[in-house]
Amino acid sequence: MAKAFECRMCGTCCYGEGGIHLEEREIDLIARFLGKPSESFLRESCEHRNGKVYIRCGDDGYCLFFDPQKLCLIHPVKPGPCRLWPFFPAIVADEDNWKAAQDACPGINPSCSFEDFVRQSGE
Numbered sequence: 001m002a003k004a005f006e007c008r009m010c011g012t013c014c015y016g017e018g019g020i021h022l023e024e025r026e027i028d029l030i031a032r033f034l035g036k037p038s039e040s041f042l043r044e045s046c047e048h049r050n051g052k053v054y055i056r057c058g059d060d061g062y063c064l065f066f067d068p069q070k071l072c073l074i075h076p077v078k079p080g081p082c083r084l085w086p087f088f089p090a091i092v093a094d095e096d097n098w099k100a101a102q103d104a105c106p107g108i109n110p111s112c113s114f115e116d117f118v119r120q121s122g123e
């Protein structure tokens with residue numbers, strides 16, 4: 001069966017005002033990975049919005065941890081939404097959302113069926 005998703009390492013999903021929010025345990029995990037106290041990580045790299053903590057974007061509009069050469073600088077501990085993409089519940093549940101996601105992410109295989117995409121979301 002063809003792969004429904006294979007990341008092309010284009011970095012598009014790391015661009016744009018952040019939907020990348022962090023759970024409490026992810027804050028500690030990333031801070032430890034970066035070798036700094038959680039308070040420093042929060043102060044230097046995060047912002048609070050609507051009672052949640054988000055990774056900030058840089059002046060170029062990309063996530064602060066995006067590097068054009070190395071891509072994600074915190075790859076081993078990257079947040080849940082970054083690990084889950086593109087198998088978000090809203091995309092797995094709705095074929096129109098899946099089609100829309102293809103415009104944003106060249107890694108989603110358009111010649112794969114939606115059914116296969118859903119099937120592979122659980123793998």
Ligand code: SF4
Nearest residue numbers: 007008011013105107
């Ligand atoms: S937009 Fe898709 S293909 Fe590009 S880096 Fe993100 S997941 Fe990979």
Ligand code: SF4
Nearest residue numbers: 014063065066072082
């Ligand atoms: S944490 Fe990594 S994968 Fe997630 S948006 Fe930032 S650079 Fe991209």
